[in-house]
Amino acid sequence: MKLFVGFLVLILLSEIANGRFIVEKNSLRVTSPDSIRGTHDSAIGNFGIPQYGGSLAGNVVYPKDNRKGCKEFDGTPFKSKPGSLPTFVLVDRGDCFFALKVWNAQNAGASAVLVADDIEEPLITMDTPEEDSKNAEYIEKITIPSALIEKSFSETLKKAINDGEMVNVNLDWRDAVPHPDDRVEFELWTNSNDECGVKCDMLMEFVKDFKGAAQILEKGGYTQFTPHYITWYCPQAFTVSKQCKSQCINHGRYCAPDPEQDFSKGYEGKDVVIENLRQLCVFRVANESKKPWVWWDYVTDFQIRCPMKENKYNKECAEAVIKSLGLDLKNIEKCMGDPDADSENPVLKEEQDAQIGTGSRGDVTILPTLVVNNRQYRGKLEKGAILKAICSGFEETTEPAICLSGDVETNECLDNNGGCWQDKTANITACKDTFRGRVCECPMVDGVLFKGDGYSHCEASGPGRCKINNGGCWHDAKDNYTFSACVDVEGSKCQCPRGFKGDGVKSCEDVDECKEKKACQCPKCSCKNTWGSYECSCSGDLLYIRDHDTCISKRASDSKSAWTALWIILIGLAIAAGGAFLVYKYRLRSYMDSEIRAIMAQYMPLDSQQEVPNHINDELQHA
Structure with missing residues (x-):
């Protein structure tokens, strides 16, 4: 089955073989020595971060060992010293991936890499390894620019270096992107499939990261953005096969590979084609409503809310996202048409035609591909690098503020x-x-x-949730009473209070306890329903006791209460009298003791006090 998928890919490649793959170039100017001064073309690498809109000067070195750069360099021999020019490392082509050469040089301190071609040929684009390569992780970490140079030119540089000359060059990207006016047109060839490995993950992260800047540019009228999606057709002889039916819509006219490369499980290629078509129509409908930037919201939200890994990659989830963004669902469905029709789909037919390169833009053969002012972007799919490429497409002095500041503020x-x-x-x-x-x-x-x-x-x-809009539960007030279905306990759900029934969220209805025979069941009771409760009364001269649901005599109750009160009063008086008697007895005894002690003190001293003067004898002596 994988062979069949590969066969379809070959059909796509053969279809565009008559087109053109254009190598994007930048200028490399030798400033010293004088004997080799001049300007040459170099091909921008399809990884790293080219300095679009700028230039970089440096000193070229050619290592004595490890000249192909396929092994790690010892230490950081290419790290420039303070005050000196950055180091450009010249390495030879061959034996390993282009990206690995640049990665090893970057780790050794290089600021840029020049790769010398090993045969005389027109310049080619240095591409990344296959997406399933075990080396794919380091590609995302490459941050320095790189370029391929022709074999003859590289021999000139090597000779000058071997002769002991100081070779200084200037890499210039200022004309890599045309910049004719104050608006930039750019397009992104993308895919809704999120199960294609490293490149899909990289694309999704870029879309999320770049969304804010893209919308600022679009809302300000600085850019005109267009999303695109690659499809291909199934050969006429295979349109009724199981493989084509699972990968294609419109009877084999528009196909995409199976996401898992396994026809026996998971999603099918036609699911991807349909979602790609839906995203194209989201853009068209949003564009018609003068809000083309909503496409970025839909794509990022769809990635988050409807991933294949959670089995949410479907129409229902997509429509929920569309409704949340306020887009016209009927117009989108009308734009998409019938995927089962045996006829051309105007939207997808236009996409297939756009895959073929026109003017200065080559054919689109790689996903993802970014095109700025009809020039294919080369380099890492990273927000800062892409923003530089877009900003380099503005005519000088017409750049928006976002191009002159590192901060992008949106609300x-x-x-x-x-x-x-x-x-x-x-x-x-x-x-x-x-x-x-x-x-x-x-x-x-x-x-x-x-x-x-x-x-x-x-x-x-959790706790306190009832304070916020009643926890989203039902609540109501009537007759000076307020009831709520919110239970302020962690993990609790909305629950109608006692005396009500319902879901607790949208409604709680009063329970008629009288009608449902839940109250006032005693023989002489009568029941009256109230909102959230009930009232019971007894006939004749009886009193209703709610806790026991019974009626008792009011007189018996009054007599019993009167006797109880009388006994309480009598007991209280007795306690008070006894207390008064005890106090009186204590005070009387204390008084008697003090008088006796005073009389006895006149005749003899007491141990506990000083001798009392004999006033009688004194009076007799003075007489």
Whole structure:
């Protein structure tokens, strides 16, 4: 089956073989020595970060050992010293991937790499290894520019270096992208498949990262962006085969490879074609409504909400994203047409025609591919590098502010709440503005955490949740009474309070306890229903006791209460009298003791006090 997929790819390649693969070039100017001064072409590598719109001067060195750069260099021999020119390392082609040569030189301190061709031929583009290569991880870490130079020119550089000359060159990317006016047209050839390995992961990360900048440029009228998707056709002889039916729509006219490269499981190629078509129509409908930048919102949200790994890559999930962004679903469906029709699809037919290169742009054969002002971008698919390439497409002095500043500030939450969940009643939103664009993430409000997907649902959770919009539960007030279905306990759901029944979220209805025979069941009871409760009364001279659901005599109750009160009063009086008697007895005894002690002290001293003067004898002596 994999062979069949490869066969379809060959059909695509043979179809565009008559077209052109254009090598994007930059200028390499030798400034010293004087004997070899001059300007030469060099082919920009399809990895690393070319300095679009700028130039870089450096000193060229040719290593004595490891001249093909396929092994790691010892230490950092190419790291330039403070105040000196950056080092450009010249390595020979052959024996290993272009990207590995550049990676090894970068780790050794090089600022740029020149690769010398080993045969006399027109310049080619240095590409990355296959996406499933074990070396793919380091490719994303390459940050220096590189270029391929012709064999004859490289021999001239090598001779000058071997003769002891100082070879200085200048790599210039200022004319790599045409810059005729104050608007830049750029297009991205992409794919909705998220199961194609390293390149798919890289593409998805780029779209998320670049969305904010792309929308700023588009909203300001500085750029005109167009997304594209590659498809191919199934040979007429195979249109009824199982393979073509699983990979193609419109009877074999538009195909995509099976995402897992296995026809027996997972999603099929036709699922990818249909979603690609839907994303094209999202752009067209958004463009008609004068908001083409909404395409970036749809693509990023679809990647997050509808991944293949979670089995959500389907029509239902896509339509939920479309509705959250306020797009016209009917117009999108009309644009997509019937995938089962035995006829051309105008949208996909236009895409196939656009794959063939025109003017200064070559054929599109690699995914992803970025085209700026009809020139294919070469280099790493990274926000800063792409922004440089786009900004180099503006006529001088017409660049927007985003090109002159490293900061991009957006507030996508102001427009349709960014397509995120919101509670207008409580003025709560899941939309958060960031440097890269908005994210839909359930918030925390007054210490209460909301949980959900952030797009269509957020719910208050944990202690205190009833304070925030009643926890999203039912609540109502009537006759000076307020009832709520919110239970302020972690993990609890909305639950109608006692006296009500319902789902607790949208409604709670009063329970008629009287009608359902849940109250006032005693023989002489009568029941009256109230909102959220009930009232019971007894006939005649009886009193209703609610806890026991019974009626008792009011007189018996009054008599019993009177006797109880009388006994309480009598007991209280007795206690008071006894207490008064004890106090009186204590004070009387204390008084008697003090008088006796005073009389006795006149005749004899007491141990506990000083001798009392004999006033009688004194009076007799003075008489």
